[in-house]
Amino acid sequence: MFWRTYAENYPFFRAKKVDWAAVRDRYRPRITARTTDAELFAVLRAMIEPLHDAHTRVVAGPDRWFAGKRPGTVLPTPAFTTRVDKAIAAGLGPGVHRRSWAQGKLSYADLPGRIGYFRVTQFAGYTKKGDYAGDAAELDLALDAVFTKGRTRGPGALRGLIVDVRLNGGGADPLGLRIASRLTDRGYSAYRKRARNDPRDPARFTTPVPVRVGPHHGPVYTGPVALLTGRLTISAGETFTQALMGRSPAPTRIGEHTQGVFSDVLDRGLPNGWRFGLPNEEFLTAGGRTFDGAGIPPAVPVPVFADADLAAHRDPALARARALLAGSS
Template sequence: MKKIALTTLALLAISGCNDSDKKKSDSVANNYTGIWDAPAYGELIEINSDSSLNIYRYTPDICWIEDSLSSVDIKTLETKIRFYDSTNFIERFDDYGTSDFHAPGTVFEKQEQLPYICQSDNLIDLVNLELEPLQTFDIIKNIYRHHYVDFNLKNINFDQLADSIRINLSDNSSQEDVAIALYQILSPLEDIHNSITLDNITLSSKNKPLYTDIIRQEFATTTGLPFSFEEDELTETQLGNYKQHASNRINKYLEGISYFEPEDKPVQVVAGGLISWFINEGIGYINIGAMFGYGETNEEQLESINKIMQDFIEANVNSSAVIIDVRTNFGGHDFISLAIAQYFTDSEMHVYSKQARLDNGFTELTDVILEPLETETYFNGPVYVLTSASTVSGAEVFALTMSALPNVTTVGELSQGAFSDVLDWEFSEEIKISIANERYVTPAGDWYEGLGVPVDIYVPFFEFIPDSVDEPIDPAIAAVIADLTN
């Protein structure tokens, strides 16, 4: 199995203008020239000898050029791709971190020629594409059929389901009819990473309700509204009552945390409120609200999160334990999750493996190896990671990573169960889809898609805490304290 070490992924260094450097640049340019294919992602990169570049998207049935550049230089190219294992493979990493630190990217293998479906006579013209309703349904259905991670997760016969829904459509159907039909094939998959956008209507379904859904359902139940109500459908009074209910519920949750906050020291709030932390009774607590939003570029985000974590770890050098709260973290970038996790190990660890759906199987597993920091800035005492059903995507990758470390205990609820990166397909501004096409598995081979990361100590999240409770400390924090004192 291929392995990616996440600390020293160096690209080929090409700079300068003397003759030897020029020859090296030409040599590398010749190596990059060619057809590069990532069939599990339905993507091709064509780099031509004249430095032009085309990006294709394809299924076995259709192919189109998604983007083109008339000229690309090697220096720019190598901010996005690098050779992987040999000159027969490249890895595109720009969506996954920086050149020096990134999560597993998309790997492309060199091919002799474009597949038949992507040759010029067979390409579809997206600019002038006018799809009939049945064509739209069939194209999107087939992309899901070829790329969705595993229909057996929900015991779904996808072809049978799709055929039973398609018979209700015709070329006289409206786009709304098509959207509803597509939602009917997507909804049973119950994966937050699957979505369909038609004419600015985005449809998706979740595996478990988020805390925001719980708030909505509570309000709907007490007012007699349908669970699916939209805020713009409410009267001014109803909207005010709904916002007040949401505020009360969130404040009740925050009160449970604030009860544990120190009285003599301010809470540190950083990154525009995405992260807050404090130390009390020898225990460090940090709430991480997202795995994105820490800068304009990946480099800025990595620099920012490293500075925040260094400050937190240095402040906790004498702490007996650390609590990391990601219960309301809807996710973001895996590389942010991995960057944070590095601060809690002093040895190299295989934390998870990853692969993508390919035909009727999967690509080769890629092992993700978490390496210790080169500095002494790490905490290897007891660490408690708080999770819930509202711990989603990149935050789940963080929980999965941390659960592989020997000093970590997970507390709370199983996470959402939606680990995969999102595979996006865009036909136009009006037609877009997203698909979960990847498996994230533990070093032991366990796959938690649709289930969520297991917890060592189960504590329900976002339940009402009676006002009569004298010490309404957050139940998960209370469970941590109890575990430490046992």
């Protein structure tokens, strides 16, 4: 069941250079009536680990689970996050006050030169209840406080905005679209979604469904945007990045490639009670391109959260964004 679900739904075997039939031939003989749970888990993990896909997973219990990731990706720890926060604070400068919402997952600061800094570390979990309606309401509260009439038009309006999703583990795509709606005064295409549609033919997909960004009915910011991304920009952080690529003027992407996973996760169960997940969709640009695997590249490559920079409390990507916006304003 595990192998067949991937065979019928996973879109990226060819791109990942993985022969899924050969995977079955290699691992199926290892499963017998005497196979232990630990051995079975090891086999399932070994089957999907070479995909290097953060939307692939197998969960055998709270203490036995595996999720893929792109090579070289080190998932953040509390200690790492603390070091990142210190480097960002130093990059913002002394005396800069950041206001926070959504249990700290959203924050904003006004910087010298009428440049705004808006950081989004997740697109979920904005309230203790954790439901989508509550998350959307909390996000709107933050966006109303950030995108005021004073910051979006007139002599005191922002001359540039930095949006930071370098440490964003994903969540709900529509929350990213809500933010995008505050950054445009005209509707445009965010991306098109399609899912695998034939269990025998990996090239067959559903008709792509367009997803659009519509302008917010209220103050919107239409000036220059610098978007900070990195390999820890994951899932909904990436669909948000892709949604902003159709904005006019397009944001300047600064940092590193995003993680490279866009699809919603197809969640399934095994007969023994374990759960597993996999992607089954592509998020397409207007030209039919997908960024799965490689991630969305930056226009301005800059190291993101390098150990030496964190040790010195430096944030070169943030510094580059500030310099570019100051020069363009």
